[in-house]
Amino acid sequence: GAVVSQHPSWVICKSGTSVKIECRSLDFQATTMFWYRQFPKQSLMLMATSNEGSKATYEQGVEKDKFLINHASLTLSTLTVTSAHPEDSSFYICSARVGLLEKLFFGSGTQLSVL
């Protein structure tokens, strides 16, 4: 099946710094990728929809200036957490769809810890 690669798997950073997370579709082109956030023992919450070549669509309550999304190519989307704070600590996971009604493949996720 299709593979979505996410990097890094985990990152620890100081408060105030920015962190970039990459999501790559390895064997298919993904015009749309999705970014989710997950807190311990909770479900995945959609943050934004990343569209290749255009601006991302953010869900209500998600700060677009805080969570910068760039989808510059058909195989790469990046999420940058700017000026990270401890409350941004979470598990971030990306996904990509193959076709409109096909499976949604997920990356392995990134555990972010902000000190």
Added chain:
Amino acid sequence: SQELEQSPQSLIVQEGKNLTINCTSSKTLYGLYWYKQKYGEGLIFLMMLQKGGEEKSHEKITAKLDEKKQQSSLHITASQPSHAGIYLCGATPRQAGTALIFGKGTTLSVSS
């Protein structure tokens, strides 16, 4: 807003026993997906259901979608320790091509 309710929230079964996890929506779904996750790791795709009344099986796991496309169940037969994890149902509520929304998950533990 669209919500998916999953039940039970957690489940402990003895190895070899059968179990069922349910996922319910208040609105008709365009597609229903089942994933397995170990917390802190990615999601493993299990099955996708699109048609009312559809049923799919893979090894010892069977998923069904009701005729109204509002409720799905995931059934595991003769559970094994390898089945332990978090099971998430996800759905495309509005139209094809949109993101999935997820239920809160069911944590399954299998005791040997």
